[in-house]
Amino acid sequence: MNSVFSVQKSQLIVELYNIGAVKFGEFKLKSGITSPIYLDLRQIISYPSILRTVSECLWELVCHSQFDLICGIPYTALPIATSISLQHNIPMIMRRKEKKSYGTQQQIEGAFKHGQTCLLIEDVITSGGSVSETADDLENNGLIVKEIAVLIDREQGGKKNLEARHYTVHAALTLTDILTSLLNSGILPKAEHTIVQQLLHEYLT
Numbered sequence: 001m002n003s004v005f006s007v008q009k010s011q012l013i014v015e016l017y018n019i020g021a022v023k024f025g026e027f028k029l030k031s032g033i034t035s036p037i038y039l040d041l042r043q044i045i046s047y048p049s050i051l052r053t054v055s056e057c058l059w060e061l062v063c064h065s066q067f068d069l070i071c072g073i074p075y076t077a078l079p080i081a082t083s084i085s086l087q088h089n090i091p092m093i094m095r096r097k098e099k100k101s102y103g104t105q106q107q108i109e110g111a112f113k114h115g116q117t118c119l120l121i122e123d124v125i126t127s128g129g130s131v132s133e134t135a136d137d138l139e140n141n142g143l144i145v146k147e148i149a150v151l152i153d154r155e156q157g158g159k160k161n162l163e164a165r166h167y168t169v170h171a172a173l174t175l176t177d178i179l180t181s182l183l184n185s186g187i188l189p190k191a192e193h194t195i196v197q198q199l200l201h202e203y204l205t
Contacts, residue, residue, distance in 0.1 A: 012053050014182070014185055017185075018180075018187075021043040022047050022182070026195075037196075041123040044079070051083055057173075059084055061171075065119065066117065067117045068116040069092065069117070071093050071095055071120055071121065072120075072121045072122075074096070076124075077121045080140065100155050115143075116144065117144045118145055119149060120135060120148040121148075122148060122151070124151065124159050125150050125161065125171075127156065127161060144182060147167065149172075152175065159171065175203065176204070182196055
């Protein structure tokens with residue numbers, strides 16, 4: 001990690017590991033990739049202080065940017081976006097994964113106007129597919145997407161894919177950051193310590 005990687009973020013990584021938001025084993029990801037590490041950020045909804053810290057880490061990345069609305073990628077990033085909305089008085093909208101077949105039949109919920117700019121919030125990006133799906137739906141409803149704030153970039157092509165679509169991606173942490181911090185923390189059991197060493201070797205070579 002570089003010198004600007006704060007103690008707060010290092011502590012956050014340890015806290016995420018302690019609550020089971022960082023798991024080691026054998027997992028199949030949404031992208032189809034099989035991975036020895038799984039980032040289960042859904043756990044943070046049960047830990048308000050960690051959710052608040054995650055929200056503030058993302059806010060620090062974008063607090064000087066200009067946008068009218070925020071939207072969390074369903075579903076894990078919704079509480080993060082809600083926390084940012086409440087703490088900083090930023091209007092929030094929500095995108096349904098499937099359009100309603102009743103009532104207003106809306107896919108984008110909340111108050112918005114054509115031409116407004118929306119910041120996307122995501123917990124983890126791997127291929128960037130979920131972000132692209134949400135961005136497409138927002139843009140099809142007349143909103144403008146320029147920037148994406150993500151807690152963890154798995155460094156598996158997602159950021160590059162999104163930047164190819166001319167989005168600016170702000171990532172608070174990379175998978176390398178997480179692995180390095182955990183390796184240096186001294187809290188890993190021997191088997192997981194070995195997995196982390198192997199993963200770091202793959203990522204850094």
